[in-house]
Amino acid sequence: MKDIKTKEVTTKPKTKNPASRIPKELMRTAILESKEKSQTIANARDNDMGEQSPSEYASGKVTSAEEWAARKTGRTVTRAGKTAAQTSYEKIKQRAASKKEAEKETARGTGDTQTANPASREAQEAQIREVQIQEAQRQKVVSDAVKTKEQKIRAARETPRIQNRQEIAEMKQLSIREQSRKKEAKDTVRQTAIRQKQPETIRIKEKPRKQPEPKTIQKRIIKTAPQSAKISVQPEQKLRAASSNALTARMQKQMERRAAKQAAKKAALQTSDGIRRIQKTARAGENTFKAARAAVEVAAKTVQSMMAALGAAGAVMVLLLVIMVGIIGGAAFSGNSESNEALSQEVLSYTATIQKYANQYGIPEYVSVIQAIMMQESGGRGTDPMQSSECPYNTRYSNSPNAIQDADYSIQVGIQYYADCLKEAGCTSPQDMDKLKLSLQGYNYGNGYITWAIRKYGGYSAENALQFSNEQAASHGWSAYGDPEYVPHVLRYYSSGGLFAGLFGGNGQIVSVALTQLGNEGGQKFWSWYGFDSHVAWCACFASWCGDQAGLIESGKMPKFSLCDDGIAWFQSKGKWKSRGYSPAPGTLIFFDWNGDGTSDHVGIVEKTEGSTVYTVEGNSSNAVNQRSYDINNGTIMGYGIL
Structure with a gap:
């Protein structure tokens, strides 16, 4: 509400006749009434509570002004400021009331004069109406402007002023950075002053020559961390000592290089001699093996021809000939490291345990290989018969030799680790001797040898086994590393079906393989091996898989077949078919016809024949x-397919 003027300012001389001021007084009164009316309407519209009293209106305006000032300046109005504003408003209200009473008294005194001149009064009223209309229009414009302003203020109240908060946070961060920069500058000045006052010291750090870390290719890794020595001396007093130490270090390095060269030459000579010795032994063993195998094959053919010629009457002579062949073969192999040697009773006593864990880790066909490994490692004696304490799968005991105190746990850890070696070597059958040898040497050296041998030489050889041992011993500073002849040492206990498989059919091997698969359900292992993508009738796939693991398919002793009739046709074409009533030997394939329609429905492997069963x-x-x-x-x- 605008202030009301309390004093007339005019350049015209005042007159003593009050009637001359009637038009002006009437106009002023009309204007004031119009202002009060328009302001009352605006206040009622804003507050939605009808008409407000002047004090309520003033209080609301003061509060609105305080909030607006707080938003603009970021400051709040104090109680003293509110009191001053309220006092000013009361004074203005009193002056307005006094002015209004004076105007009313003037109007009463001049009432008669106004009625004396009707024409003049009508003109004045018309002029007043025109002024009121203009004032109403002006008040409407002002009211609309005030309403728009208040709407903006309400919107501003609802929107959080995030910008001011961000500005305050940025100012705080700038202040922190500035303080940190000043602190760093002070520290730099302080440190510079300290350096200028105290003499400098020289620190010489002698670092030993860094040795390349050995690859994780073995079961045991020894890590050493050489310590470094710090020597703090005064340059004015001990510079000569530093020079002397540096000279001594250089001389020591030169001596180390010379010693390393000499050791390398010695190792090379040893390697060369060892390689020549192993090559000579391997050639001798290979020649002996070939000669013995040729002798066995000749003996087998002789026995078969004699059996055909003599029949049952020559059984005694055949038996004597077989014994003679065995004696010759034994003599031929008496000096060969890969000749078959018997397994100890201790190893044989662990057969069931070996079969259990071989099935668990997916290598049931390698039971004979695992037995040979155990025979070489411990002979089946002690609490760690597989010598697997240093294997990474040993988590119960320390990774030191013979730390395992549970024979069953030793077998489990050893078989689990050997399964990894077979996988790393890519060995899928006990008959794949090249990859089998690679897996065996990996069990002794650690499967890192397998990766090294494949990358550099494509696989195992006696020469690279010796080379790897010498290199690892030199890198670790040891006198020896592993057993370079581990493979021939293990194979002397492993027959892979025996040299007499051609004579007796290898039946025992296929039965041993089949027995390791007892309990397998669904047959996915067998039908997927054959090449099928989904489940099929898999009895023939199983028989073929066992024959492949025993080396019979590769040697041509039996076919690979998935239909029983195809297997029968193959045996009939080779003259190896026997009808019902025949007494089969272990390993013979037995075919069934469930409904008697002349078509085979099922095939199995004969485990044994006892009497009529x-x-x-x-x-x-x-x-x-x-x-x-x-x-x-x-x-x-x-009927039966004879192997």
């Missing part, structure tokens, strides 16, 4: 590998 190992028997038994004259038996 045939015992078998069959795949896909109730969708698993199971053992069965039949009467030798059972009508469902079609």
Whole structure:
């Protein structure tokens, strides 16, 4: 509400006749009434509470002004400021009331004069109405402007002033940075002053020559951390000592280089001699092996021809000839490191445990290999028969030799580690001797040897096994590393079916392989090996897989087949088919016809024959590998494929 003027300012002389001031007084009164009315309407519209009193209106305006000032300046109005504003408003209100009362009294005194001149009064009223209209228009414009301003103020109240907060945070960060910079400058000045007052010291750090870390290619890794020595001397007093130490270090390095060269030459000579010795032994062993195998094959052919010629009457002579062949073979192999040697009773006593963990880790066909490893490692004696304490899978005991105190746990850890060696070497069959040898040497050296041998030489050889041992011994500063002849040492206990497999058919090997698969359900291992993408009737796939693991398919002793009739056709074409009523030997394939329509429905492997009962190992028997038994004259038996 605008202030009301309390004093007339005019350049015209005042007149004593009050009637002359009537038009002006009437106009002023009309203007004031118009202002008060328009202001009352605006206040009622803003507050939605009808008409407000002047004190309520003033209080609201004061509060609005305080909030606006706080938003603009960031300051709040104090109680003293509010009191001063309220006092000013009361004074203005009093002056307005006094002025209004004076105007009313003037109007009463001049009432008669106004009625005396009607024409003049009508003109004045018209002029007043025109002024009121103009004033109303002006008040409307002002009211609209005030309303727009208040809407903006309400919107500003609802929107958080994030910008001011961000500006305050940025100012704080700048202040912190400035303080940090000043502190760093002070520290620099202080340190410079300290250096100028105290003499400098020289620190000489003698670092030993860094040795390349050995690759993690073994079961045991020894890490050493040479210590470095710090020597603090005064340059004015001990500079000569530093020079002398540096000279001594250079001389020591030169002596180390000379010693290393001499050791390398010695190792090279030893390696060369060792390689020549191993090559000579290998050639001798290979020649002996070839000669013995040739002798066995000749003896086998002789025995077979004599059996055909003499029949049952020559059984005694055949038996004598077989004994003679065995004696010759034994003599031929008496000096060969890869000749077959018997497993100890201690190793044989762990056969069931070996089969259990071999099945668990997916290498059931390698039971004979694992037995040979155990025989070489410990002979089956002690609490760590697989010598697997230093394997990474040993988590119960320390990784030091013979630390494992549980034979069962030693076998589990050793087989788990050997399964990794087979996988690293890419060995998929015990008959793959090249990769089998690589896996065996990896068990002794650590499977890092396998990666090294494949990358540099494509696989195992006696020469690179010796080279690897010498290199590792030199890098670690040891006198020896592993057993360079570990492979021939293990293979003397492993027959892989035996040299007499050609004579006796290798039946025992296929039965051993089949027995390791007992309990397998679903047969995915076998039908996927054959090449099928989904489940099929897999009895023939199982028989073929066992024959492949025993080396019979590679040697041409049996076919790889997935249909029983195809297997029968192959045996009939080779003249190796026997009908029902025949007494089969272990390893013979037995074919069945369940409904008697002349088509084979099932195949198994003969485990043994006792009297009139045939015992078998069959795949896909109730969708698993199971053992069965039949009467030798059972009508469902079609016949046998002789290996």
